[in-house]
Amino acid sequence: MENLRLILASSSPRRKELLEKLGLPFQVRQPPKTAELPLSSGKDFLRELSQVAVRKALSVANSTENEVILSADTIVEIDGRLLGKPVSPMDALKMLQQLRGKWHQVHTAVCVYHPDQNILKTHVETTRVKMGNLSDALLNWYVETGEPMDKAGAYAIQGYGALLIEKVEGCFFNVVGLPLYQVYQMLTSVAPTLLLESQSISPSGGKRLTR
Amino acid sequence: MENLRLILASSSPRRKELLEKLGLPFQVRQPPKTAELPLSSGKDFLRELSQVAVRKALSVANSTENEVILSADTIVEIDGRLLGKPVSPMDALKMLQQLRGKWHQVHTAVCVYHPDQNILKTHVETTRVKMGNLSDALLNWYVETGEPMDKAGAYAIQGYGALLIEKVEGCFFNVVGLPLYQVYQMLTSVAPTLLLESQSISPSGGKRLTR
Numbered sequence: 001m002e003n004l005r006l007i008l009a010s011s012s013p014r015r016k017e018l019l020e021k022l023g024l025p026f027q028v029r030q031p032p033k034t035a036e037l038p039l040s041s042g043k044d045f046l047r048e049l050s051q052v053a054v055r056k057a058l059s060v061a062n063s064t065e066n067e068v069i070l071s072a073d074t075i076v077e078i079d080g081r082l083l084g085k086p087v088s089p090m091d092a093l094k095m096l097q098q099l100r101g102k103w104h105q106v107h108t109a110v111c112v113y114h115p116d117q118n119i120l121k122t123h124v125e126t127t128r129v130k131m132g133n134l135s136d137a138l139l140n141w142y143v144e145t146g147e148p149m150d151k152a153g154a155y156a157i158q159g160y161g162a163l164l165i166e167k168v169e170g171c172f173f174n175v176v177g178l179p180l181y182q183v184y185q186m187l188t189s190v191a192p193t194l195l196l197e198s199q200s201i202s203p204s205g206g207k208r209l210t211r
Numbered sequence: 212m213e214n215l216r217l218i219l220a221s222s223s224p225r226r227k228e229l230l231e232k233l234g235l236p237f238q239v240r241q242p243p244k245t246a247e248l249p250l251s252s253g254k255d256f257l258r259e260l261s262q263v264a265v266r267k268a269l270s271v272a273n274s275t276e277n278e279v280i281l282s283a284d285t286i287v288e289i290d291g292r293l294l295g296k297p298v299s300p301m302d303a304l305k306m307l308q309q310l311r312g313k314w315h316q317v318h319t320a321v322c323v324y325h326p327d328q329n330i331l332k333t334h335v336e337t338t339r340v341k342m343g344n345l346s347d348a349l350l351n352w353y354v355e356t357g358e359p360m361d362k363a364g365a366y367a368i369q370g371y372g373a374l375l376i377e378k379v380e381g382c383f384f385n386v387v388g389l390p391l392y393q394v395y396q397m398l399t400s401v402a403p404t405l406l407l408e409s410q411s412i413s414p415s416g417g418k419r420l421t422r
Contacts, residue, residue, distance in 0.1 A: 021373045023356065127378075132392055145234065162232045162384055163395045167338075172383040173373055181343055184374045 004194045006187070009060040009071035014158075018178040019070070024187075024194070029060040031071070045082060046107060049073055050122045053111040061115050068191045069113040074177050076153030078104035083153045092143045095154040096164075101133030106153070106175045112186045119190050125179035127170030129157070134164060215405045217398070220271040220282035225369075229389040230281070235398075235406070240271040242282070256293060257318060260284055261333045264322040272326050279402045280324040285388050287364030289315035294364045303354045306365040307375075312344035317364070317386045323397045330401050336390035338381030340368070345375060 006026035008019055016028055056071035076083040078099060086092035106127045113120045147161060148154035155161035157168075157175045171179040188195060217237035219230055227239055267282035287294040289310060297303035317338045324331045358372060359365035366372035368379075368386045382390040399406055 018373075021371055023352075023371050023374075132396075141234075157383075160232055160234050162229075162391045163234075164392070165382075166392050167381045168383055169380050170378045171376075172368075172379055180373045181375075181377050185343075 003066070004191055005065065005067045006191075006194055007060060007067050007069045009056045009069050012177060014177045015072060018173055018176055018180060019183075021173075021180060022184055022187075026070075029069075031056040031059045045075070045077075046109070046124050049075055049107060049109040050111070050124060053109040054113075054120065054122060057111040057113040057120070061113065066116055067114075068187070068194060069111075069115070070183065070187070071111045071113075072108050072178050074106065074108040074152055074174075076104060076106055078102065085150055085152055086148055086154045089143050089149070092148040092154040093139055096131075096134075096139045096142065096148070097136075099131045099153065099155075100139065100164075101131065103128055103130045104153070105129070108174050108177065108179055110179065110183060110186065112183075112190045114190050117190075121186055121190060123179075123182055123186060125171055125174045125182050127168055127172070127174045127179075129168050129175060130166045131155075131164050132166045138164075214277070215402055216276065216278045217402075217405055218271060218278050218280045220267045220280050223388060225388045226283060229384055229387055229391060230394075232384075232391060233395060233398075237281075240280075242267040242270045256286070256288075257320070257335050260286055260318060260320040261322070261335060264320040265324075265331065265333060268322040268324040268331070272324065277327055278325075279398070279405055280322075280326070281394065281398070282322045282324075283319050283389050285317065285319040285363055285385075287315060287317055289313065296361055296363055297359055297365045300354050300360070303359040303365040304350055307342075307345075307350045307353065307359070308347070310342045310364065310366070311350065311375075312342065314339055314341045315364070316340070319385050319388065319390055321390065321394060321397065323394075323401045325401050328401075332397055332401060334390075334393055334397060336382055336385045336393050338379055338383070338385040338390075340379050340386060341377045342366075342375050343377045349375075 006024055008026050008028045009031050011030045019026060052073040053071045057069045061069055083095050086095055106129055107124055109124045111122045142160060145160050147156050147159050155164055157165050171181055173180040217235055219237050219239045220242050222241045230237060263284040264282045268280045272280055294306050297306055317340055318335055320335045322333045353371060356371050358367050358370050366375055368376050382392055384391040
């Protein structure tokens with residue numbers, strides 16, 4: 001039987017970088033532009049978020065291949081309102097003004113899909129994030145770096161945005177876009193052979209990973 | 212008067228990378244090898260940690276220059292015991308076995324020193340970290356990646372170590388080696404002109420940062 005392969009269903013360079021931290025080989029397969037999550041804040045928005053992740057995974061599945069597909073979608077929530085990506089620098093500034101001095105939540109829905117085994121698992125990971133009570137001047141500077149423009153909630157915690165964030169509670173990498181610990185647990189559960197083969201884990205200890 | 216300059220008193224490439232996230236120009240000046248923190252766990256170890264940071268800052272100060280010096284030192288604590296850098300792969304494995312499945316604390320002492328103004332501030336930032344309850348096989352694999360060997364507590368949360376860490380409470384970057392939010396606050400307090408000049412913050416908004 002052909003070796004199981006891991007597929008990341010994402011067009012996000014950040015998710016690719018994050019997944020590389022697991023030390024597993026994988027391929028990126030870009031899902032077709034799916035319907036954007038409507039910015040309504042009904043109580044079912046976390047289910048909607050999961051559905052977006054599931055659609056991404058299903059959309060890249062190839063039934064003739066022995067593969068496991070990973071997909072994710074991230075949203076920022078504050079006081080029951082959802083924040084997507086800003087549409088303009090002014091919109092970014094408004095989002096940041098809304099977030100400063102307060103806690104908010106970052107939710108990432110993850111889907112792991114193993115078509116051959118007919119297994120599909122989803123999970124929503126939530127991290128609480130506290131942004132500092134920052135001046136308009138600093139927020140303006142941040143908006144003008146250009147960094148907020150393609151980020152949900154208008155900041156990148158792993159970039160210059162690091163200086164905006166006072167503390168987090170939960171998985172840090174979830175805020176970047178992929179909850180790595182949880183992803184690893186899901187892959188362990190759905191496709192243990194993937195990890196055994198790729199990381200060469202054996203009871204007597206691993207083989208040296210080439211890097 | 213000559214422009215104020217920021218000096219990072221550190222030989223750690225990780226701290227240099229972290230400080231770059233603030234978008235400020237700075238120079239690295241390597242402190243002489245200071246006395247290692249003794250791995251005793253007296254109740255004053257946080258004061259000792261601060262003293263190490265202060266010694267680093269003082270050791271690179273040049274009284275003829277108009278500069279602000281930043282230094283830091285990081286230690287991992289679990290159940291009242293302190294963990295430094297492992298001395299061997301076996302030592303690394305033992306540290307990781309001690310940490311798995313439990314919460315521990317990462318403390319970083321930060322010192323900001325402005326010789327011209329005779330200002331010296333210190334702060335200890337603490338982040339709580341929960342490592343997953345991982346198998347020996349996975350810990351062995353991680354040790355064999357080589358990553359743990361130069362890290363306090365035998366892991367790098369920003370590297371492959373990401374998959375070991377379930378969640379954190381506090382500043383994530385503190386775990387990497389420099390609590391960026393706090394560092395920015397300290398620099399704002401000690402040397403506001405440094406930030407005004409470098410980031411071109413003005414009440415009407417910033418100038419575009421070149422990058």
